[in-house]
Amino acid sequence: MANAVMTAPDKEKKVIVLGEEVIKDSKEFHALSQEYDPSIKYMFELATENPERELPIMIVEGQKSRPAPHERFNPFRNLVFTSQIIWNNQRRGIRYYDGCDTIFVDKQPKDKDLIEMYNRQTKRRNFLKGSFGCYGDEKMLLLYLNICSWNAESEFRTRTANAVFVPVNTDKKLSSTISKLDLIEEAMRLAKEATNTKMRIHAAYIGIPDIDYDSGNPMSDKEIRVIYREWASKNPEQFIKDYGNKSIEVKYYIEKALASKTITNKFNPNKATWGSSNTEICDISGLKSNAAISERLFEFSQSEEGEEFLIQLKALYN
């Protein structure tokens, strides 16, 4: 039998990218292999926004004044060109200067004066009103920006690093905006198509009044529908969440029944009963307020013994 050389399969194949030995398909490999389109400007923005000033700055024009637009970021912040990162599971220093062919400090020239000269020659880059961009042909700068610890989304950032900026991911921003718009459309659809009963129940839950406070008149379905749809467009996520909540209906019916004395405890303060027949529903010993009694009745309706009660309740109001 001919001699055969037995070798174990090479699970972690090492390759050289930009002068660095990395494991193929590792995150280090992907970071160094990233290609950038020279015609596209890659944007970054500061990670921390200004909170809104409680009293906005006013622009004064003649006798009028109006609020100045809120500035999301401060006007100026410089970009720092050195950082430490976690590379291949250990700390390593990186530094960018114009014209560098590697950003890894241990591979850059060791001459201190030379490095100082490179640093001085490097054009200062700054976040102006929170934004900074550079074209794809500045590959080393983009590599630095994407992997340095100042990038809050860098896979290589150290645990203790300050988060200074984030890449502007237009797709991510758009997706977030699109999903918000989708929610608004869905909420508006539900608000438009809800039956009057369902609408009134849900409107009561979210706090839309059913009485016009100026005139004291009860509001019509049409009037409530308008406010209901406006509320849905402004709070789509909450609207959709509550809309599907079946317990809101039950609580509404219970409160209505207590208000109209259809359910009462006048025959026995410790028992909730149907008003017309004094048939016991459940024990409410120790509970005095309508809110507490309502809550107890709701809990009862969700239990096995309360199934019959729930059916009767729904039959009354549906």
Next chain:
Amino acid sequence: MPSAIVRGATGQPGPGGYPSGITTGIFNELNYVIPDYIPGIIAKYGNSRYMLAMEILGNTTVETANTTTNTFSHFEKSRPFGSGLVAATVASGAAGAAVSVTLKSPQSYNDGATGTRSPFLLYQTVKVRSNGRKYKVTNITRTTGAFVVELTPMGNYTVASGTGSSILAGEGLETFGNQLAGEASDSQGTLEQQKYRIDNTATVAHASVKASDLAGMNKTQIDFGNGNYYEPALAIQTMNENMLMNIEDGFMEGVPYSNIAGTTGTVGVLPDVTASGSQIDYVYGNFIIGDFQNLTNVLDANGGPREYHFLQDLLQRQDINNLLFGIYRNGAINYGSVGMSAEAAVSYGFSSFSTDTFDFHFHRYRGFTAQAVFGYVPTVGDYRANFGFAAPQGMTQDAKDNATRPYMQLVYQQNPDIVAGQRIYSWDLGYTKATKTSEASNKYEQIAYFGSRVTAREQFALLVGIVS
């Protein structure tokens, strides 16, 4: 015989015998000796009344002011010289041919993204920043947020950026007015600086001490100050110190209030500066001259005065001292005599440094350091570590009344019933006080109504050491 309570004889056995005489052992038996002690109470962590910003910076940078309304304002005006940016690249025509460019929104407008006002007027001379060439505005179409300005070359050249054949998106256009009015020229358009009104409110700081009758009646061995040996004196001192710090922290860091119904806070100096001033980052532990130059570039661009005062945490002070000592070894060392003898005293550190026409004065501000104020080391994060705040020294002029005022003010709202100028109003009431209460206790109250005012926030800067 009348009834009487009969008692047996008491007091037996009488005196104690000490065969070896009286020794110190007797004190252990009787335990009545109070050891010699210093009656005054000593602060473990030094004087907690750390230097206030006003005391550090002096009244040419921070002053105290009064307001008679809870909301107080001041006016500011923006730059007098106009500029804009080109929205989209436009190809140049022939030499001398006019080209129309659209002004980029919102940078070129005074009133936001849907701008209706811009510094550009008919007949103005406009300079292109990339090559310095000048053009006359020969037509303007004032479309909201998209003014179209026709630029006619004033010489035999094209309308272009740099040496190219088009004027590029983002190109800077600058104007001071009409420089080529010609003979028998008529009136020009009007330019006026943008005016702003900056409002802020005063917040309310309130502190109390309550001491029951018995708590206030038991004299202790300790002199809490001014010969007062009673416990409430220490609580009142604590209240005083906390009130001062409360005002200082509210003034510097602000008091948000949008989520607490029925209250009004104040914006604070640092939130205002963070939003509108510039921030220079440097690598913690490695402050270099280039970082100073970054800072002076920005201060110069924003019209800062010659002198700045830095309030810094200790770490940043040390960083800067280390840098400057590395450069100016002799300048960091001060030799002098100590006390009665001629021993040399050495101090290491710079209190001032000048560069690029700016003078910086450095001050250590304990309020930025949790260890010094609260006595613990933050491990999760510290928003004021390696932090410095550069405040311009001097006066700015109010746009409305031309009065000059320092850049920062601690504004107190005046209560008309309280003596004018009394910033922290204290009163007490209780069963031993002039204002009686039914409960046998005494209460001590303090209240202050204060807010912050920062003028020309753009001239301030933050210097922050970032850690990786």
